[in-house]
Amino acid sequence: MAANDLPAQIDYILSASRTGARQVFYVGHSQGALSFLSSLSGGHLPPSTVAAAFLLAPVTSLAHLSSPVAHEAAKLDLDRFVRATHLHEFSLRNALGELVVATACASPRINCSSLLSAFTGPNCCIDIRYFAKLVPWFPLASSVKNMAHFGQMVRSGEWKQFDYGFLKNWLRYHQSTPPFFRPSAFPSTIRLAIAYGGRDSLAAPADVEWFISKLAQRPKVMYMPNYAHLDFLFASFVVEDVYTQIVRFFTDYGLDRAYE
Known part of the structure; x- marks a missing residue:
């Protein structure tokens, strides 16, 4: 998914765009965030195709997974x-x-x-x-x-x-063990925001915070202390709590940048 599927999907979206967009604004939850991060950190997705990204409950390291x-x-x-x-x-x-x-x-x-x-x-x-x-x-x-x-x-x-x-x-x-993905390899040219929950047993707070600490940039961070993994999709007030923040984040960055 990180090596082939996601790069192909974004390439198709941009090639099929009727507005002349050259970049996408990406939102990913859980494995959607993992695929995105792995694709960029692994060098599969050209950074120039992404303007900004907002990741919800991103899964990377699972050292503190409690599920x-x-x-x-x-x-x-x-x-x-x-x-x-x-x-x-x-x-x-x-x-x-x-x-x-x-x-x-x-x-x-x-x-x-x-x-x-x-x-x-x-x-x-x-x-x-x-x-x-x-x-x-x-x-x-x-x-x-x-x-x-x-x-x-x-x-x-x-x-x-x-x-x-x-x-x-x-x-x-060309080595006996699989290579690590490294957060520091995530391109600093892509503006990044991350939201995570204090009760999440899959994307554990300690693991998300480890990932954030290793990035080459300082992303926007939203910590939702009462949220677990699926609240970011199905919570009664997720539009007010999170989705309006996503739109504001992309708007503040400048949606028109995708067409430059």
């Missing part, structure tokens, strides 16, 4: 499961997803009557009526390789590329 569901799910060797079943899609509605949920719920540390909170943290303000309308499609499926990579990050606590094993790492990376 018991994520920790239990990470114990599964998803790569081995793929080789045995030839199943490449991860969904809570297929056999692999059911295995992950069953494994997590077998832990005495996890209250599966509130699986959402056990995974993302105690969200303070989710609009239940709105969220209920999304349940048939939430969460969307992902690739098994993506989930396997997430599992590697949970187990190591580190923000680095996919671990293919000793031999394949040498063939792909």
Whole structure:
């Protein structure tokens, strides 16, 4: 996603633009933020194509991840499961997803009557009526390789590329272990804002603050002490709390810069 998908998406958006835009203003939540940061820090996305970015609950290092569901799910060797079943899609509605949920719920540390909170943290303000309308499609499926990579990050606590094993790492990376992504490699030419929550068990405050401290620039920072991971999407007052700040941030920067 970081190496190919996101650069291709942004290239398509700019090439299809009827307004002559040369840059995008990017908003990413969770893995949307992770893909963006990895793409730029890894040298895959040209910095000149992005004017500014506002990242919500960004996931990078997982050294302080406290989600018991994520920790239990990470114990599964998803790569081995793929080789045995030839199943490449991860969904809570297929056999692999059911295995992950069953494994997590077998832990005495996890209250599966509130699986959402056990995974993302105690969200303070989710609009239940709105969220209920999304349940048939939430969460969307992902690739098994993506989930396997997430599992590697949970187990190591580190923000680095996919671990293919000793031999394949040498063939792909010319070293025995996968390279780290480094926050200091994020281009300082892109104006950056970051919002994170004090109750988030996936994008833990300590991990977000570590990332911010290692950047070559000083981003705009919004700390929401009562927010957990999904409040940034589904909180009743997220428009007033966060989204108006996103629009103001981009407007203050100058949306017209994208056309220069």
